[in-house]
Amino acid sequence: MHEYRTHTCGELRAEHVGETVRLSGWVHRKRDHGNLLFIDLRDHYGLTQCVIENDSDIFHIAEGARTESVLRITGEVVARSEETVNPSLDTGMVEVRIRDIEVLSAASELPMPVFGDVNYPEDIRLRYRYLDLRREKLHQNIMLRSKVIASIRARMQEQGFTEFQTPILTASSPEGARDFLVPSRLHPGKFYALPQAPQQFKQLIMVAGFDRYFQIAPCFRDEDARADRSPGEFYQLDMEMSFVTQEDVFAAIEPVLEGIFREFSDKKVTPAPFPRIPFREAMLKYGSDKPDLRIPIEIADVTEAFAGGGFGLFSRAIEGGSVVRAIPAPGAGSRARSFFDKMNDWARSTGAAGLGYIIFDQDGVAKGPIAKNLEDERIAALCKAAGIGPGDGVFFACGKEKEAAELAGAARLRIGEELGLREEGVFKFCWIVDFPLYEFNEEEQKIDFSHNPFSMPQGGMEALESRDPLDILGYQYDIVCNGVELSSGAIRNHRPDIMLKAFEIAGYDQAEVEEKFSGMLNAFRYGAPPHGGLAPGIDRIVMLLADEPNIREVTLFPMNQQAQDLMMGAPAEASPRQLRELSLRLVLPEAVKPE
Numbered sequence: 001m002h003e004y005r006t007h008t009c010g011e012l013r014a015e016h017v018g019e020t021v022r023l024s025g026w027v028h029r030k031r032d033h034g035n036l037l038f039i040d041l042r043d044h045y046g047l048t049q050c051v052i053e054n055d056s057d058i059f060h061i062a063e064g065a066r067t068e069s070v071l072r073i074t075g076e077v078v079a080r081s082e083e084t085v086n087p088s089l090d091t092g093m094v095e096v097r098i099r100d101i102e103v104l105s106a107a108s109e110l111p112m113p114v115f116g117d118v119n120y121p122e123d124i125r126l127r128y129r130y131l132d133l134r135r136e137k138l139h140q141n142i143m144l145r146s147k148v149i150a151s152i153r154a155r156m157q158e159q160g161f162t163e164f165q166t167p168i169l170t171a172s173s174p175e176g177a178r179d180f181l182v183p184s185r186l187h188p189g190k191f192y193a194l195p196q197a198p199q200q201f202k203q204l205i206m207v208a209g210f211d212r213y214f215q216i217a218p219c220f221r222d223e224d225a226r227a228d229r230s231p232g233e234f235y236q237l238d239m240e241m242s243f244v245t246q247e248d249v250f251a252a253i254e255p256v257l258e259g260i261f262r263e264f265s266d267k268k269v270t271p272a273p274f275p276r277i278p279f280r281e282a283m284l285k286y287g288s289d290k291p292d293l294r295i296p297i298e299i300a301d302v303t304e305a306f307a308g309g310g311f312g313l314f315s316r317a318i319e320g321g322s323v324v325r326a327i328p329a330p331g332a333g334s335r336a337r338s339f340f341d342k343m344n345d346w347a348r349s350t351g352a353a354g355l356g357y358i359i360f361d362q363d364g365v366a367k368g369p370i371a372k373n374l375e376d377e378r379i380a381a382l383c384k385a386a387g388i389g390p391g392d393g394v395f396f397a398c399g400k401e402k403e404a405a406e407l408a409g410a411a412r413l414r415i416g417e418e419l420g421l422r423e424e425g426v427f428k429f430c431w432i433v434d435f436p437l438y439e440f441n442e443e444e445q446k447i448d449f450s451h452n453p454f455s456m457p458q459g460g461m462e463a464l465e466s467r468d469p470l471d472i473l474g475y476q477y478d479i480v481c482n483g484v485e486l487s488s489g490a491i492r493n494h495r496p497d498i499m500l501k502a503f504e505i506a507g508y509d510q511a512e513v514e515e516k517f518s519g520m521l522n523a524f525r526y527g528a529p530p531h532g533g534l535a536p537g538i539d540r541i542v543m544l545l546a547d548e549p550n551i552r553e554v555t556l557f558p559m560n561q562q563a564q565d566l567m568m569g570a571p572a573e574a575s576p577r578q579l580r581e582l583s584l585r586l587v588l589p590e591a592v593k594p595e
Contacts, residue, residue, distance in 0.1 A: 004072060010046020014093045016077045021096060023048060024072045024104065026134065027065055029115050037062055039098075041073060044139075048091045050075065052098040061101050068114055068131070070105040073098055122552075127566040129557055141554045144264065145542045149216055151263060152237055152538075155256045161214040161239060166201035168194060168218070171519075178222040180232070188583035194220035197535060199454075200520050202240040203492055206531040207523045212252075214239040216538065222563075228484060228540055230551050231563035236487070237541075240533035246475050246491050249532050250274070250431060257479070257486075257536065261427050264545045270429040274479070278434040287325070287409020289435075292483030293428040295416030298387070299408045302326040302396070305382040311373045314356070314398050325397045325408040326386040329415050332393030333360045339418070340368070343395060346414060352407045356396040364390035413483070427544065429481050434458075437474040438505065449506050451476050455490035456530075457502060464501045479536065481544060489534025496524045 004024040012021065025043035032038075039050045039062060050073050052062045065071055075096040086092030111127075112120045114134045125132045132138055153163065172179045172193035179193040195201075197219045205213045217238040225231035237256075241249060254272035261269045275293075282289050285298045303323045306314040314324055332339065340357045347355040358379070359367045366379050388394050395415065397407040416422050437457050439450035447469050455474035457463050463472050475491035493499045499521065503513045514521060542554040552558040559565050579585065 008045035009043040009048045022074045049095040068107040072102045074100040156214045161212040166198035183582040206242045225561045235538040236535040238535045242529040242531045268426045274429040276431045287405045290480045290485040294423040300326045300386040302382040327395045329393035333391040432478040434473045435476040437472045438469040456493045487534045487536035491532035494528040
């Protein structure tokens, strides 16, 4: 017999009755029934109920074993009586009668229980993450993540992609988020940077002649934590392709994402090809470039219906350059007035001036302060534009185009939630396409890149030389699922002349571009294929599949909101010897200087 186990704790079935087996695992739970003591023994694979009588010579060992101690149990598999069968447990038809028991590792008193679903504070869970990971739901999430990654790899390889590993110690990037820097011992005063993404390397892989690349890539960004973003590090499905159009990239990644979501979820999944929504249309209809299509509400522009009309607050704002967006509230006409007032209070709590509204009763009669001051023909026009009728309500966001879109988009989500309109049991994908290449920077009063400076402009050099910069679109795209942005991507600007011109419009002279991006520019001068790609986030994919609200729940060893690893004590101070080896001297802010 094996020293530790003949079977796992999830393996025993009715056909094993009568066999002598050996199991090893953790004490999940103990139940004392007077003359019998039940021990639920747990390992990675499952749980088996073991039982011992109180007159056994080894009963004291079983009785003294604390929860989460590691035991080795030898005994006979017996069938449970009909009334004690547990159909929710894979091993629920049998139990093990304990003949021998040994404590392999005794557990101290636990700082948090493993059994049960009680939620514990973040600092406790992260400090004792190894205990947290023993809990069933989190354990399943991490296993789901591993299976998703394995499936992604297989699907990418089936499509002819080859996996390569790009450097971790590299040069700092002048664009994007803040870098993590690593001091060089051999080159005093100089630093490596951890890659925010393998962006330049994957493009250089295309220049090197490898046609289809992918990698489950670790990325590092020194940025604040959010529910859908880990502080410090994350993983993405990084991919790049040569000699492709935007549609070729879509056709390559759609089967992978659709397949993954169908494989690991019972929910309905948008079939490929996914809908394509231009950026400007998304901002108008949904008030966001990451729309949640599960909510069947579309925002409408009703500026014309209010321009010069009797509702002076909006008409005066429109004269000053504002717009008015209508957010339908289907069926809300029967709601109490308090529903509309609470929505208005919510808008004010976000810093907005508020939300106007009109309520339509079942006869189609318009009610509310705006309705009293707006002509009937204008009310009819906005009803037509917003697609509303008797028994509906409608809210209005008024302001400059960007702020009106943001308020209307947030209101659309809240109205959908409040009215129970969000479709459940679905994953709704879409592409956001045709992003503007440039935007006007109000603070600096200049043209600036709006999304990705390395994207190919639609129309190429001709567009850059002949069009208003604010009208130029890029071959840039985002893929969105249920309101979560999974990835940004682009067809890359592979022509040095077009790249220099694009940066010139944004105020960069050639010398500056040559200095900052010399590696890629020089490579492109030796023959670069047209290429493009994207990089869906692994953490966000698993988060959606596991139906978890926080990315921490699908990450093995996450940091806390302050980018600290409470379990390992990182970041930590470096010793004087380490600092000397790296030719570093600390100059700390007054607030953190040691006393």
